[in-house]
């Protein structure tokens with residue numbers, strides 16, 4: 574099993590974490606998008622979007638991080654990360670779509686403006702450009718916080734939804750994403766990040782951030 578990976582990428586992190594959680598040891602092939610390695614004819618044959626991650630498992634090629642994770646979870650049904658029961662599966666899907674369509678894009682815009690813009694030499698942060706996203710994230714974190722009340726994991730038991738939601742929290746400290754007032758969210762993300770699978774998956778990204786002078790705490 575080969576994972577075309579990007580150390581900087583939250584979408585690739587989501588897959589590495591789930592792969593390690595399930596006990597898979599995919600060969601990690603780094604695709605350096607800054608050098609255009611995601612645009613070579615060979616890579617575009619695997620993933621016509623020219624994005625990471627892409628999983629290759631024998632003749633099976635899958636792109637889109639959540640689809641890859643669903644495939645990996647289906648190979649280890651006994652781990653129950655993507656439950657077969659329709660009601661439990663619906664909860665996992667619900668939170669994954671919510672992250673992909675609502676929370677993730679707004680959080681990503683804030684993190685870009687406040688942290689990544691400067692790192693990529695794209696100029697100074699513009700707070701006015703993200704005022705709407707700051708409000709959206711505050712509202713959505715309120716929803717997540719209420720849903721996590723009395724629960725360890727968002728869909729009841731540990732699932733793809735927890736890994737799916739967690740990735741855009743990577744820069745919550747320096748990007749000031751406003752997690753602190755939401756005690757259930759703060760406890761949940763700490764719980765998820767304490768898992769050995771997550772710590773192993775995120776270690777290369779943390780090293781990359783440290784080398785660029787980004788303080789994560």
Ligand SMILES: N[C@@H](CCC(=O)N[C@@H](CS)C(=O)NCC(=O)O)C(=O)O
Nearest residue numbers: 582583584606624625626637638639
């Ligand atoms: N929806 C896709 C998003 C993949 C994606 O946007 N990957 C980014 C890195 S986080 C990428 O490869 N960007 C390179 C580019 O667009 O040139 C997924 O979840 O896998």
